[in-house]
Amino acid sequence: MSNTFKNAQNRLSAVAATITGVFNGESVTFPPFDELPKVESEPQGCLWGFFDKDGKKDECGMLNVLTPSLVLSARNEIQTGTHIQLDWPLHNLQFPVLGRQPLSQRKIDLKESFNFISMDDELHFNTQSGSQWDSLKHFGHQKTGKYYNGLTHEEARSSDRNGIHNWCERGGIVGRGVLVDWLAWYEQKNGVGSAPSAVSRHEIPLEEVEETLKWQGTTLKFGDVLMLRSGYVRWHNQASTTARKSGTQENNIAIGLRASEEAVRWLYSHHFAAVVGDTVAFEAWPPAFDGWCLHEWLLTQWGTPIGELWDLEKLSETCKEKKRYTFFLTSAPLHVRGGVGSPPGAIAIL
Template identity: 25%
Template sequence: MARWKRRPDGSNWGDFGPDDQRGRLNLIGPEQVLKGVREVRDGRSFCLSLPLDYPGGNLLNPRRHPPVLRPTSRGKAANFNYALSSDDGELVDVISDDLVILHTQYSTQWDALSHVGQEFDADGDGVAERVYYNGFRAGEHVVDDGEAGSSARRLGIENMAVTGVQGRAVMIDLFAAFGRERKLVGYKDLMAVMTADGVTVEKGDMVCLHTGYAELVLEMERRPEPDKLHGACPVLDGRDPGILDWVSESGLAVLIADNYAVEAYPARAAEGRHASLPLHEHCLFKLGIHLGELWYLSALARYLRDRSRFRFLLTAPPLRLPGAVGSPVTPVATV
């Protein structure tokens, strides 16, 4: 039985197959990987992740907290600096082993396609259902089982991990144009920056937006200031139809930024029934475009700008954690 009779306007549901869970990652194949490899000239690598205990505290999102490291147990003892002895009682090894309590979207992260859905009349019967990309259903495919835990049985982050997430990436340097000013970047602004820097985006490219926000987060050294967290650096205007059309028509495979949500949050006010995160709706729900957030792009952006370059090889698989709706990531750019 088909999961949907109607698909959202402007969506690509079904275009990659009725059961597709990868979305526009399908545009990254061997050709895109080879394009990325051809951008490697200097043999230098850049880590694009913040330390995963940044930004610090929970002022950025009250529901997300820093990771907690704890030792595993060996009987009643902590399995940390544990003296492991042989049968005759002679000391052989000292063992340390730990576990982590990790909010998957606290720091540098990928959003899975199960992260944001919408109430939408996919059945065409006049009643809106809670659905995700390609018509997968809340309660059936994305499930909260209470004490048993939650699970994205479809559209989990593992579907992204198995692709390797490797190919050619493009840097768009909004920070170079606007500095740390809090600015809603609309389509005209974006095109002006890209034209000035000679940046082009082609089908299957992974697009990175450098705003300077992650570098600001690093400077606060895990003691974030609310006004800076919520009032600094450029952000895409998700309410601008031109931005949404560009995302659709450019053929970009994934969209990444070094700020909190890629788009402004909260978004500009709108009338009537509307998404609170319009760019998330457009990317995750309609087009199957994974979003990367809170990446550290500043050092790479400076390196590329100094050499009049904007393309590089990007390798950025998430954790292969079945059922997760997001994941920390340690991306690597190779130039």
């Protein structure tokens, strides 16, 4: 039996442990993956109904674990007061994929119309065309046609259910962030510039995520917001216009975490409040849709928000300088009823 297979088996067996956290002021137990109550028509491991209360279907998913007690604990991450915004400028993605609208800005001179020395502006952009949160109605299960907690595609089109406004009304997203600086780990091991192309479908293995955490000296906690730096934003920042168009609009292929049963079980076992990447889809894209697509598990089965195209470059430099990779995180998405996506409005405070 190879060491790789043994390590994989050890990671999977670790998932058997019961996880306990706090929800609505009370201790709550997450059963092991294989012991979660079966949800009709959904694969084993589905969390639908888990956070429902008083007969009302939950619309916040794993953000429910970000309780006041967890936030109070996360404030201990603030040690120097250094703060870094993690939103890429809205205009940065030069060639959005799938025909999405890039940012357009119209500046309005109010002096001409109202004789005020004043300016307004109007913005038009697709919420998937830059740093973003995917809400729980952005991506459904491709075979069943349902989103988190049983929302059908037809209902998603005609209702506000699972909209991003639910996150705003619970106070935004506040907790402990953890950077997994895979790119820095990879390049210190193999040399600067040695990392796989960000616009190839390179799959980052789970064991390399764990090696990165070990290299950083980082321990994960219940309810963390996990952030994986793969190098996509750095590539885009340095690429020519021709290379950007070829790598994004013309090919729509990107680096990301390897989707697998092992990765799904590992993600479940840690009960992250949300996951974030600096690439277009967190997981390597496009997915295989072989039963382990991470979008289907994170967004659909568990209600775990996915952040994409976040700018983790300055955060990486700061974490390296301070020799710690955890921080207090705040995020205030756009308060739009039924919103499907939003710039994160995210700040890391160290």
